[in-house]
Amino acid sequence: MRRKLAAGNWKMNGTRAALAEIGAMREAASGAAEVLICPPATLVAQAVGNDAGVVIGGQDCHANASGAHTGDISAEMLKDAGATYVILGHSERRQDHDEHDDLVRDKARAAWEAGLSVVLCVGESLAQRDAQNTLDIIGGQLAGSIPDGATGHNLVVAYEPIWAIGTGKVPTTDQIGEVHDFMRSRLERRFGAGVGRSVRLLYGGSVKPSNAAEIFAVSNVDGALVGGASLKASDFVPIIDALNDSAD
Ligand code: 13P
Numbered sequence: 001m002r003r004k005l006a007a008g009n010w011k012m013n014g015t016r017a018a019l020a021e022i023g024a025m026r027e028a029a030s031g032a033a034e035v036l037i038c039p040p041a042t043l044v045a046q047a048v049g050n051d052a053g054v055v056i057g058g059q060d061c062h063a064n065a066s067g068a069h070t071g072d073i074s075a076e077m078l079k080d081a082g083a084t085y086v087i088l089g090h091s092e093r094r095q096d097h098d099e100h101d102d103l104v105r106d107k108a109r110a111a112w113e114a115g116l117s118v119v120l121c122v123g124e125s126l127a128q129r130d131a132q133n134t135l136d137i138i139g140g141q142l143a144g145s146i147p148d149g150a151t152g153h154n155l156v157v158a159y160e161p162i163w164a165i166g167t168g169k170v171p172t173t174d175q176i177g178e179v180h181d182f183m184r185s186r187l188e189r190r191f192g193a194g195v196g197r198s199v200r201l202l203y204g205g206s207v208k209p210s211n212a213a214e215i216f217a218v219s220n221v222d223g224a225l226v227g228g229a230s231l232k233a234s235d236f237v238p239i240i241d242a243l244n245d246s247a248d
Pocket of ligand 1: 009090164165166167225226227228229
Protein backbone atom coordinates (compact mmCIF):
# COMPACT_ATOMS: atom_id res chain seq x y z
CA MET A 1 0.00 0.00 0.00
CA ARG A 2 1.24 3.46 -0.86
CA ARG A 3 0.95 5.97 1.96
CA LYS A 4 -0.84 9.11 0.81
CA LEU A 5 1.30 12.26 0.79
CA ALA A 6 0.19 15.87 1.15
CA ALA A 7 3.21 17.98 0.18
CA GLY A 8 3.47 21.77 0.40
CA ASN A 9 5.96 23.73 -1.69
CA TRP A 10 6.33 27.18 -0.19
CA LYS A 11 8.58 28.34 -3.06
CA MET A 12 10.18 31.75 -2.27
CA ASN A 13 7.66 32.60 0.43
CA GLY A 14 7.93 32.73 4.18
CA THR A 15 9.97 34.23 6.97
CA ARG A 16 10.20 32.90 10.53
CA ALA A 17 6.72 34.16 11.31
CA ALA A 18 5.37 31.59 8.86
CA LEU A 19 6.64 28.68 10.98
CA ALA A 20 3.50 28.98 13.14
CA GLU A 21 1.49 27.72 10.15
CA ILE A 22 3.22 24.34 10.45
CA GLY A 23 2.23 24.06 14.09
CA ALA A 24 -1.36 24.74 13.10
CA MET A 25 -1.32 21.63 10.88
CA ARG A 26 -0.83 19.29 13.86
CA GLU A 27 -4.26 17.71 14.05
CA ALA A 28 -4.61 17.12 10.31
CA ALA A 29 -1.07 15.71 10.20
CA SER A 30 -1.96 13.00 12.71
CA GLY A 31 -4.13 11.18 10.14
CA ALA A 32 -3.23 8.41 7.69
CA ALA A 33 -1.54 10.66 5.16
CA GLU A 34 2.06 11.81 5.48
CA VAL A 35 2.39 15.61 5.53
CA LEU A 36 5.47 17.32 4.08
CA ILE A 37 6.32 21.02 3.97
CA CYS A 38 9.19 22.30 1.84
CA PRO A 39 9.91 25.83 3.11
CA PRO A 40 12.66 28.12 1.81
CA ALA A 41 16.13 26.85 2.75
CA THR A 42 16.48 29.54 5.41
CA LEU A 43 13.64 27.95 7.39
CA VAL A 44 14.45 24.25 7.00
CA ALA A 45 16.41 23.82 10.24
CA GLN A 46 13.82 25.69 12.28
CA ALA A 47 10.89 23.94 10.65
CA VAL A 48 12.40 20.60 11.60
CA GLY A 49 11.54 19.91 15.19
CA ASN A 50 8.05 21.28 14.86
CA ASP A 51 5.98 19.01 17.06
CA ALA A 52 3.18 18.87 14.52
CA GLY A 53 4.18 15.56 12.92
CA VAL A 54 4.99 17.37 9.67
CA VAL A 55 8.14 16.26 7.83
CA ILE A 56 10.36 18.85 6.15
CA GLY A 57 12.07 19.01 2.78
CA GLY A 58 14.16 21.30 0.63
CA GLN A 59 13.17 22.76 -2.74
CA ASP A 60 16.40 22.06 -4.63
CA CYS A 61 19.97 20.86 -4.10
CA HIS A 62 23.23 20.97 -6.02
CA ALA A 63 24.40 17.93 -7.96
CA ASN A 64 27.81 18.02 -6.25
CA ALA A 65 28.43 17.06 -2.66
CA SER A 66 30.41 20.23 -1.84
CA GLY A 67 32.72 22.79 -3.39
CA ALA A 68 32.99 26.22 -4.97
CA HIS A 69 29.33 26.83 -5.85
CA THR A 70 28.40 30.16 -4.30
CA GLY A 71 24.81 30.36 -3.22
CA ASP A 72 24.05 26.68 -3.70
CA ILE A 73 23.02 24.10 -1.13
CA SER A 74 24.10 20.45 -1.09
CA ALA A 75 21.88 17.50 -0.36
CA GLU A 76 24.03 16.70 2.65
CA MET A 77 23.39 20.19 4.07
CA LEU A 78 19.63 19.70 3.77
CA LYS A 79 19.92 16.30 5.39
CA ASP A 80 22.09 17.76 8.16
CA ALA A 81 19.46 20.45 8.77
CA GLY A 82 16.93 17.67 9.32
CA ALA A 83 15.22 17.52 5.92
CA THR A 84 14.08 14.13 4.71
CA TYR A 85 12.89 15.10 1.21
CA VAL A 86 13.97 17.42 -1.57
CA ILE A 87 11.91 18.66 -4.52
CA LEU A 88 13.86 18.39 -7.78
CA GLY A 89 13.11 19.35 -11.36
CA HIS A 90 10.31 21.78 -10.55
CA SER A 91 9.24 23.60 -13.73
CA GLU A 92 10.17 26.94 -12.14
CA ARG A 93 13.75 25.69 -11.78
CA ARG A 94 13.69 24.13 -15.24
CA GLN A 95 12.58 27.55 -16.59
CA ASP A 96 14.31 30.07 -14.30
CA HIS A 97 17.61 28.18 -14.06
CA ASP A 98 17.62 26.31 -17.35
CA GLU A 99 17.66 22.94 -15.60
CA HIS A 100 17.39 19.98 -17.94
CA ASP A 101 16.78 16.30 -17.37
CA ASP A 102 20.49 15.39 -17.13
CA LEU A 103 21.10 17.88 -14.35
CA VAL A 104 17.93 16.87 -12.51
CA ARG A 105 19.08 13.24 -12.68
CA ASP A 106 22.51 14.15 -11.27
CA LYS A 107 20.82 16.08 -8.46
CA ALA A 108 18.58 13.10 -7.70
CA ARG A 109 21.65 10.87 -7.43
CA ALA A 110 23.24 13.36 -5.05
CA ALA A 111 20.06 13.48 -2.97
CA TRP A 112 19.92 9.70 -2.70
CA GLU A 113 23.58 9.54 -1.72
CA ALA A 114 22.83 11.95 1.12
CA GLY A 115 19.84 9.86 2.20
CA LEU A 116 17.08 12.21 1.02
CA SER A 117 13.93 11.08 -0.77
CA VAL A 118 13.24 12.97 -3.99
CA VAL A 119 9.97 14.57 -5.09
CA LEU A 120 10.67 14.69 -8.80
CA CYS A 121 8.50 17.05 -10.88
CA VAL A 122 7.44 16.58 -14.48
CA GLY A 123 4.89 18.43 -16.58
CA GLU A 124 4.04 19.74 -20.01
CA SER A 125 3.51 23.32 -21.22
CA LEU A 126 0.21 24.40 -22.72
CA ALA A 127 1.74 24.42 -26.21
CA GLN A 128 2.93 20.84 -25.71
CA ARG A 129 -0.54 19.75 -24.53
CA ASP A 130 -2.23 21.54 -27.42
CA ALA A 131 0.12 19.74 -29.81
CA GLN A 132 -0.94 16.45 -28.15
CA ASN A 133 2.60 15.79 -27.00
CA THR A 134 1.82 15.48 -23.29
CA LEU A 135 2.60 11.79 -22.84
CA ASP A 136 5.76 12.01 -24.95
CA ILE A 137 7.00 14.92 -22.84
CA ILE A 138 6.19 13.19 -19.56
CA GLY A 139 7.74 9.92 -20.75
CA GLY A 140 10.91 11.73 -21.78
CA GLN A 141 11.17 13.59 -18.48
CA LEU A 142 10.68 10.40 -16.47
CA ALA A 143 13.29 8.54 -18.53
CA GLY A 144 15.78 11.41 -18.42
CA SER A 145 15.36 12.74 -14.89
CA ILE A 146 15.12 9.60 -12.77
CA PRO A 147 18.39 7.75 -12.12
CA ASP A 148 18.59 3.97 -11.95
CA GLY A 149 17.96 2.69 -8.46
CA ALA A 150 14.56 4.22 -7.74
CA THR A 151 12.49 2.68 -4.96
CA GLY A 152 9.15 3.41 -3.37
CA HIS A 153 11.08 4.97 -0.50
CA ASN A 154 13.53 7.24 -2.32
CA LEU A 155 11.25 8.53 -5.09
CA VAL A 156 7.94 10.38 -5.35
CA VAL A 157 6.88 11.72 -8.76
CA ALA A 158 4.78 14.88 -9.03
CA TYR A 159 2.84 15.59 -12.22
CA GLU A 160 2.58 19.37 -12.49
CA PRO A 161 1.26 20.70 -15.80
CA ILE A 162 3.03 24.05 -16.20
CA TRP A 163 -0.17 25.74 -17.35
CA ALA A 164 -1.95 24.72 -14.14
CA ILE A 165 0.65 26.12 -11.72
CA GLY A 166 -0.58 29.24 -9.98
CA THR A 167 -3.21 29.86 -12.66
CA GLY A 168 -6.37 28.43 -11.13
CA LYS A 169 -6.65 26.20 -14.20
CA VAL A 170 -6.82 22.49 -13.46
CA PRO A 171 -6.83 19.60 -15.93
CA THR A 172 -9.96 17.48 -16.04
CA THR A 173 -9.91 14.41 -13.85
CA ASP A 174 -9.70 12.33 -17.05
CA GLN A 175 -6.60 14.24 -18.12
CA ILE A 176 -4.98 13.76 -14.69
CA GLY A 177 -5.90 10.07 -14.69
CA GLU A 178 -4.48 9.54 -18.16
CA VAL A 179 -1.10 10.98 -17.18
CA HIS A 180 -0.96 9.21 -13.81
CA ASP A 181 -1.84 5.82 -15.32
CA PHE A 182 0.81 6.42 -17.98
CA MET A 183 3.45 7.34 -15.36
CA ARG A 184 2.58 4.22 -13.35
CA SER A 185 3.02 1.98 -16.38
CA ARG A 186 6.33 3.64 -17.34
CA LEU A 187 7.68 3.19 -13.80
CA GLU A 188 6.57 -0.46 -13.74
CA ARG A 189 8.17 -1.10 -17.10
CA ARG A 190 11.50 0.41 -16.09
CA PHE A 191 11.81 -0.58 -12.45
CA GLY A 192 9.63 -3.71 -12.31
CA ALA A 193 6.10 -4.10 -11.02
CA GLY A 194 7.03 -4.11 -7.33
CA VAL A 195 8.95 -0.84 -7.36
CA GLY A 196 6.77 0.72 -10.05
CA ARG A 197 3.66 0.17 -7.96
CA SER A 198 5.24 1.48 -4.77
CA VAL A 199 6.34 4.92 -6.04
CA ARG A 200 3.84 7.58 -4.99
CA LEU A 201 2.43 9.84 -7.70
CA LEU A 202 1.29 13.35 -6.74
CA TYR A 203 -0.73 15.82 -8.74
CA GLY A 204 0.25 19.50 -8.51
CA GLY A 205 -1.16 22.69 -10.02
CA SER A 206 -3.86 24.91 -8.48
CA VAL A 207 -4.93 22.31 -5.89
CA LYS A 208 -7.35 24.01 -3.49
CA PRO A 209 -9.69 22.91 -0.70
CA SER A 210 -12.53 23.13 -3.24
CA ASN A 211 -11.06 20.69 -5.80
CA ALA A 212 -8.89 18.40 -3.64
CA ALA A 213 -11.41 15.61 -3.03
CA GLU A 214 -12.22 15.07 -6.70
CA ILE A 215 -8.53 15.05 -7.62
CA PHE A 216 -7.75 12.54 -4.83
CA ALA A 217 -10.44 10.20 -6.19
CA VAL A 218 -8.54 9.83 -9.51
CA SER A 219 -6.77 6.53 -10.10
CA ASN A 220 -3.05 6.53 -9.29
CA VAL A 221 -3.21 9.91 -7.54
CA ASP A 222 -1.52 9.32 -4.18
CA GLY A 223 -1.63 12.91 -2.99
CA ALA A 224 -0.77 16.44 -4.04
CA LEU A 225 2.11 18.87 -4.33
CA VAL A 226 0.54 22.18 -3.35
CA GLY A 227 1.98 25.66 -3.82
CA GLY A 228 -0.12 28.68 -2.85
CA ALA A 229 -2.68 26.74 -0.83
CA SER A 230 0.05 25.23 1.40
CA LEU A 231 1.19 28.57 2.81
CA LYS A 232 -1.67 28.92 5.28
CA ALA A 233 -2.88 26.13 7.53
CA SER A 234 -6.43 27.34 6.94
CA ASP A 235 -6.07 26.33 3.26
CA PHE A 236 -3.76 23.33 3.61
CA VAL A 237 -5.58 21.59 6.47
CA PRO A 238 -8.78 21.00 4.45
CA ILE A 239 -6.61 19.55 1.66
CA ILE A 240 -4.88 17.21 4.12
CA ASP A 241 -8.28 16.27 5.54
CA ALA A 242 -9.59 15.47 2.05
CA LEU A 243 -6.57 13.23 1.49
CA ASN A 244 -7.07 11.50 4.83
CA ASP A 245 -10.72 10.92 3.92
CA SER A 246 -9.72 9.48 0.56
CA ALA A 247 -7.41 7.01 2.32
CA ASP A 248 -10.25 5.56 4.41
P1 13P B 1 0.10 26.13 -7.03
O1 13P B 1 -0.55 25.12 -6.10
O2 13P B 1 0.29 27.46 -6.42
O3 13P B 1 -0.57 26.13 -8.36
O4 13P B 1 1.60 25.58 -7.27
C1 13P B 1 1.80 24.25 -7.61
C2 13P B 1 3.25 23.96 -7.55
O5 13P B 1 4.02 24.42 -8.37
C3 13P B 1 3.72 23.12 -6.45
O6 13P B 1 5.04 22.72 -6.63
